[in-house]
Amino acid sequence: MSQDIKKIVDDMPNIPSMPSIVLNLLDQLNAPEPDLIKLSAIISKDLSLTVQLLKLVNSAYFSLSSRVNNITQAAVLLGLNRVRDLVIGSAIKPMVVTICGKNLWEHSIRCAVGAELIAKKLNNDRNEEAFIAGLLHDIGKIILELYNDKFVKEVHNRVLLGDERIKTEKRLFGFAHTEIGKLLISKWNLPNDIGEHVKFHHNPIQSSNKLITSYVYVADRLGQETLMYPIIDPEISENLDFEISDPVSLREEIFAASQPIIDSFSDKTSSGVLVKAK
Numbered sequence: 001m002s003q004d005i006k007k008i009v010d011d012m013p014n015i016p017s018m019p020s021i022v023l024n025l026l027d028q029l030n031a032p033e034p035d036l037i038k039l040s041a042i043i044s045k046d047l048s049l050t051v052q053l054l055k056l057v058n059s060a061y062f063s064l065s066s067r068v069n070n071i072t073q074a075a076v077l078l079g080l081n082r083v084r085d086l087v088i089g090s091a092i093k094p095m096v097v098t099i100c101g102k103n104l105w106e107h108s109i110r111c112a113v114g115a116e117l118i119a120k121k122l123n124n125d126r127n128e129e130a131f132i133a134g135l136l137h138d139i140g141k142i143i144l145e146l147y148n149d150k151f152v153k154e155v156h157n158r159v160l161l162g163d164e165r166i167k168t169e170k171r172l173f174g175f176a177h178t179e180i181g182k183l184l185i186s187k188w189n190l191p192n193d194i195g196e197h198v199k200f201h202h203n204p205i206q207s208s209n210k211l212i213t214s215y216v217y218v219a220d221r222l223g224q225e226t227l228m229y230p231i232i233d234p235e236i237s238e239n240l241d242f243e244i245s246d247p248v249s250l251r252e253e254i255f256a257a258s259q260p261i262i263d264s265f266s267d268k269t270s271s272g273v274l275v276k277a278k
């Protein structure tokens with residue numbers, strides 16, 4: 001089966017590719033000694049990406065004490081990994097919004113912010129890994145939508161009636177958004193760890209990187225537009241290495257913390273950034 005679904009990802013003509021600027025950036029970051037000047041130069045060539053990144057970096061989410069006006073400064077203050085993750089976010093936003101809609105995009109941001117928040121509350125310094133895993137967790141849904149949008153609607157209706165999502169997707173499509181999402185992550189040459197979180201975000205206990213996948217699982221559940229009960233599956237809850245004592249308050253915190261990022265990614269807000277297209 002996994003061979004078959006790999007073929008689906010490989011053969012689908014309309015699957016979006018990662019923009020070359022992101023691939024270029026990942027190449028540079030994977031170099032033994034990433035060069036900050038080169039990286040900034042790659043990003044700065046793309047004006048709209050630069051504006052978008054500066055908007056994000058200056059958003060309330062990062063609460064930096066001074067205003068950042070260029071990419072080099074952003075990379076120094078936030079670190080290269082964070083800049084990379086925001087570039088990936090900027091690259092996938094149009095795909096997610098165009099193919100699956102704004103709700104999935106906003107849910108993905110909440111999952112990213114939520115997973116990072118949980119990591120920080122538990123003093124886990126892999127908070128950036130949690131953020132990018134949360135951002136990409138449902139990326140497989142773009143393939144489901146491109147493959148058969150009628151099945152997507154049917155899954156949606158069946159889930160509303162109480163059916164289990166993964167089982168329903170497997171029954172209709174022959175695969176779920178989790179496993180196909182992992183394949184898309186590897187097709188895009190993003191790190192394997194991210195693929196593992198994507199594959200197991202509905203059942204984190206099976207993940208080889210259980211802790212971070214569990215943060216994504218909880219953030220996914222809390223980041224739903226409409227809360228579904230039980231919020232955390234009792235069987236999964238028993239096997240988590242942490243406890244969420246007040247999920248409803250945590251959900252409110254996640255929604256509030258996500259808003260600055262959602263606004264910064266939205267075209268409606270004014271950036272206040274001193275860069276303007278001629």
Ligand SMILES: [Fe+2]
Pocket residue numbers: 137138177201202
């Ligand atoms: Fe999901």
Ligand SMILES: [Fe+2]
Pocket residue numbers: 107111137138220
């Ligand atoms: Fe989700």
